[in-house]
Amino acid sequence: MKIKDKEFQIFIDKKAIKKRIKEVAAVINEDYKGKTPLFLAILNGSFMFASDLMKQVRLDSEITFIKVSSYKATQSTGKIKELLGLQENIFKRDIIILEDIVDSGQTMTHITEALKTLGPSSIEIGTLLFKPEALVTDLHIKYIGFEIPNNFVVGFGLDYDGYGRNLKDIYRLKD
Ligand code: IMP
Ligand code: MG
Numbered sequence: 171m172k173i174k175d176k177e178f179q180i181f182i183d184k185k186a187i188k189k190r191i192k193e194v195a196a197v198i199n200e201d202y203k204g205k206t207p208l209f210l211a212i213l214n215g216s217f218m219f220a221s222d223l224m225k226q227v228r229l230d231s232e233i234t235f236i237k238v239s240s241y242k243a244t245q246s247t248g249k250i251k252e253l254l255g256l257q258e259n260i261f262k263r264d265i266i267i268l269e270d271i272v273d274s275g276q277t278m279t280h281i282t283e284a285l286k287t288l289g290p291s292s293i294e295i296g297t298l299l300f301k302p303e304a305l306v307t308d309l310h311i312k313y314i315g316f317e318i319p320n321n322f323v324v325g326f327g328l329d330y331d332g333y334g335r336n337l338k339d340i341y342r343l344k345d
Contacts, residue, residue: 171341173334178324178341182316187326188222190315193274194234194296195226198313202229203287207264209233212281214335215270219298219315219329223268234258238277246318251282261289264270266313270327271299275307299323299340319322 171178182184206229211220213235224233237254265285272278272295282293296313303320324330325337334341 173324173330176330177344178330178334179344180339181321181323181342182237182340183320184326184338187315191219191222191298192226194315195223196315198216198223198296199226199228202266205264206230206232208258208260209266209268210260210285211235211268212270213237213255215327215329216268216298218335219270220268223296232258235290236281238281250327253281260285263290265290265293267293267295269295269297270312271301271323272297272309273304275305275309278311279307279309286329298326299328 171180175256189244198242209224209227209231211217211222211233214237217235220233224231234255234257238252267278267279267281267285278295278297282295285293293314295309297311298315300311300314301320302317322330322343323340324334325340327335328340329335
């Protein structure tokens with residue numbers, strides 16, 4: 171499978187993704203019983219994960235979307251923009267951040283630090299994919315879909331230079 175100049179191969183198929191998201195949602199349903207969490211999905215990458223996860227959430231809950239961007243092509247730029255689009259008052263709320271992938275962890279660390287200043291009761295992170303080998307920050311991630319090796323991936327919301335987000339499965343760069 172080719173996207174722009176690069177060849178990709180299938181890595182995690184849609185069936186496995188759906189199954190795993192269901193499992194993660196079941197844990198969240200249990201952990202937040204009696205609570206009314208606010209899910210904060212990070213655009214653009216998390217839109218498919220957030221959509222499928224929310225369909226399995228059985229809690230009185232809300233979801234909102236914010237935007238940050240730190241990634242250009244296949245390499246982290248290290249530059250992180252501000253949080254955009256947070257309208258909700260998160261004071262005393264239980265926040266669950268939804269992200270497509272945690273790579274170096276810099277984006278997520280930046281987001282959680284910024285959110286902490288707004289006085290939520292709790293903040294946890296849910297990510298579909300996690301690259302433990304790439305992590306450079308001290309980050310606690312409570313909900314992880316898949317731990318993956320340090321390869322570039324696309325599909326199911328994740329992009330290569332803007333392309334590939336529409337793919338139902340997750341692909342990795344062919345070696
Ligand atoms: P971090 O700040 O290095 O953890 O980068 C996180 C962001 O980089 C994610 O929200 C993704 O948008 C992007 N990213 C990291 N790894 C990949 C990848 O393998 N494919 C596509 N995007 C990625
Ligand atoms: Mg992203």
